[in-house]
Amino acid sequence: MREVQVWKFGGTSLGSGERIRRVAGLIAEGLRSRDLVVVCSAMGDTTDQLMAAADAAAKGDSQTATAVVRAIQEEHLKACGEAVEDAQVRREVERFVISRTEELEKVVTSASLLKEVTERTRDLIASFGERLSTRIVWGALRSMGVDAVYLEGFEAGIVTDDSFGSANPLMPLTAQLIRERVGGLLAQGKVPVVTGYIAATRDGIITTLGRGGSDYTATLIAYSLDAKEVWLWTDVDGMMSADPRVVSTARVLRRISYDEAVEMAYFGAKGLQIRTLLPAKEKGILIRIRNTFNPESEGTIIGDSTDREMGVTKAVLFTRNVSMLTVKGDVLRGGVLSARVLAVLERLGVVPLMISQSVSSSSISIVLPRQVTDLVVRGLERDVITELGGGELEVERDVAAVAVIGEGMKGTPGVASRVFTAVASKGINVRMIAQGSSELNISFVVKERDVEEAVRAVHAAFIA
Ligand code: ASP
Ligand code: MG
Secondary structure, three states, X not given: OOOEEEEEEOOOOOOOHHHHHHHHHHHHHHOOOOEEEEEEOOOOOHHHHHHHHHHHHHOXXXXXXXXXXXXXXXXXXXXXXXXXXXXXXXXXXXXXXXXXXXXXXXXXXXHHHHOOOOHHHHHHHHHHHHHHHHHHHHHHHHHOOXXXXXXXXXXXXXXXXXXOOOOOEOOOXXXXXXXXXXXXXHHOOOEEEEXXXXXXXXXXXXXXXXXXXXHHHHXXXXXXXXXXXXXXXXXXXXXXXXXXXXXXXXXXXXXXXXXXXXXXXXXXXXXXXXXXXXXXXXXXXXXXXXXXXXXXXXXXXXXXXXXXXXXXXXXXXXXXXXXXXXXXXXOOOOOHHHHHHHHHHHHHOOOOOEEEEOOOXXXXXXXXXXXXXXXXXXXXXXXXHHHHOOOEEXXXXXXXXXXXXXXXXXXXXXXXXXXXXXXXXXXXXXXXXXXXXXXXXXXXXXXXXXXXXXXXXXXXXXXX
């Protein structure tokens, strides 16, 4: 029995006909020593373009919406010409591209007339990106003599609830269907080529798994087939110890644990959805990040263990997309304040990134995604400040959060002091500190203008 692996290719890897041909070559090569299920994202920034078409349609601007659709059609026909050598297969893929983009044009024109794009329609519009790209990859593989079978997410067995925009797969039904359908094709010696990101409800209404959801498609399939490895082919050498645009000495991480990857995903690393990692963690499936444009590089392995040689900390990440709220209430005692504040967040469905409370319980600070700041401020003003008849609310939008991540922190004394010594040595003031109970992560908040320097200082102290 040959080993089964799931290989997923991201948008940049499929960014042109020539690139798709290169990807097909990698797949053909890979098939020599293993069985493969291929999962594809949309080409380049097609999904963003589709979202722009949806936005235009919602405003009733059918001209812009159809112009986007035509540009998408043209781009995909061009890619098809470059990627699919066999004339007969190419005609088949071209017909597919034309009929699907015509269908898409009807969708956006109708939506423009209605001046309305529901979440459900938005998912339908978004789904065309993966359908077009995956069909071209299929054609390129057929041209090379690979016995590829094109499957849309739903045909592959991914059935979700109707949370349009970021739907949840129904398990164990999905696992069972994937085993039957995708597993059945593998047993016949075929190569399933599956659209990432898209799925459908039980009734066959198209849904998506949220932005970046193709990775999740890949781990769901691997989970269902008990595959040993998922390879996420992308345009970088792997997960990095920091953003190389900020830290010139940032390096590729050879091996990190699932838990480290989850912490990194919270800070936006590689655009990984956290839930992508869960099926892999549950079954111990290795995830390899590989570079399509540099296939010799080893990439990053995400698995059960971590690279101890890298030291106690693996990565120093940051996000500017936060704000910090501090509620002070001297009049209150005994945890009432925190309970109230957290109750407001819960009611609003807001998950804070960090929480910190003074020992006297007379003040609590929370760090939130910046886009929910106003919502939370209104809620706190009404339900905490006004209702309790006292207290103060301080809002800071010009802050950024830094996370220092690594399994090695557990049981290594002095990590926090090294972190804050490094930051202090640059004269940077730390506004708030939190350490996760998992001891995988020390996070702190600084003013936004100081964040890059703080990241460089901590990275230099621990990594390079
Ligand atoms: N094409 C979708 C996106 O851009 C899904 C993906 O690439 O994973 O978000
Ligand atoms: Mg994409």
